[in-house]
Amino acid sequence: MMKLKSPPVNSLSLELLTEFAISLEKLENNRACRGVIITSSVPKIFSSGLDITEMCGKSMEHYTEFWRAVQEIWLRVYSSSMVTVAAVNGSSPAGGCLIALSCDYRIMAENPKFSIGLNEAQLGIVAPFWFKDTFVNVVGHRIAERSLQLGSLHSAPEAHKLGLVDELVPEEKLMEKAAAVMAQWLALPDHARQLTKTMMRKPVVDRLVAHREEDIKNFVTFISKESIQKSLRMYMEMLKKRKS
Numbered sequence: 001m002m003k004l005k006s007p008p009v010n011s012l013s014l015e016l017l018t019e020f021a022i023s024l025e026k027l028e029n030n031r032a033c034r035g036v037i038i039t040s041s042v043p044k045i046f047s048s049g050l051d052i053t054e055m056c057g058k059s060m061e062h063y064t065e066f067w068r069a070v071q072e073i074w075l076r077v078y079s080s081s082m083v084t085v086a087a088v089n090g091s092s093p094a095g096g097c098l099i100a101l102s103c104d105y106r107i108m109a110e111n112p113k114f115s116i117g118l119n120e121a122q123l124g125i126v127a128p129f130w131f132k133d134t135f136v137n138v139v140g141h142r143i144a145e146r147s148l149q150l151g152s153l154h155s156a157p158e159a160h161k162l163g164l165v166d167e168l169v170p171e172e173k174l175m176e177k178a179a180a181v182m183a184q185w186l187a188l189p190d191h192a193r194q195l196t197k198t199m200m201r202k203p204v205v206d207r208l209v210a211h212r213e214e215d216i217k218n219f220v221t222f223i224s225k226e227s228i229q230k231s232l233r234m235y236m237e238m239l240k241k242r243k244s
């Protein structure tokens, strides 16, 4: 089991992304480890997505390093040879949703206050093509298109209805259910499951691998624009105001 633990909201900072990638690599290289449940140890939050402060007022070099780390975590989770189950025990916007979408199976706590989705458009930013591809592969083109354009955050019941999460369970049963799902998936021979997973996901993975540097350049140019920086600052201010 891998528990994200970076209070207050598990925002995916460069540091957390780096630690996450190292932990995944260790598990991946451990032949005895055939599956991983990804969850959070922060109450009510799975992950608040990418750390917005990493994308605000920093240097081009920093944006480059940060985006490479974001790509890396997606590549590692999406193409993991292990069975990956997301036990979504709290809200999971944007990058948090991407982590869950990249797993093989998603179980979410049945709490209508928890939300999940790719809400980038609400921040005035655009989800990159590989976020979009991952989303389309889970919910289909029409639902992904509407949800992405509107930057929708879906409540847990709505997310289940759309197929964004596979199952809803009462909060106290989440880990038990995740373990049961893991056992079900691990009952199959690894090689057949792994080759099937690769067959299904390879085109999307290859697309980023082939355009990785271009994608970084695109991100750095986009995020460095004063208009985008302004949108992000306003969004952070809105988060702080909402609190007070």
Ligand SMILES: CC/C=C\CC/C=C/CC(=O)SCCNC(=O)CCNC(=O)[C@H](O)C(C)(C)COP(=O)(O)OP(=O)(O)OC[C@H]1O[C@@H](n2cnc3c(N)ncnc32)[C@H](O)[C@@H]1OP(=O)(O)O
Pocket (backbone or CB within 6 Å): 008, 009, 011, 012, 045, 047, 048, 049, 050, 051, 052, 053, 091, 093, 094, 095, 096, 119, 120, 123, 125, 126, 127, 128, 218, 219, 222, 223, 236, 239, 240, 243
């Ligand atoms: C070409 C491609 C270009 C661009 C692509 C870039 C892709 C980006 C994908 C992303 O992931 S962007 C991040 C999107 N994330 C969000 O929109 C989530 C924002 N946060 C929230 O909605 C809420 O914080 C929450 C529902 C996760 C939790 O709510 P609550 O428990 O009420 O906590 P607070 O709102 O009070 O937050 C506590 C604290 O944490 C700060 N914070 C929250 N989220 C982030 C974040 N993603 N990055 C950095 N910091 C975050 C928040 O401002 C509070 O800070 P204080 O200093 O006021 O304590």
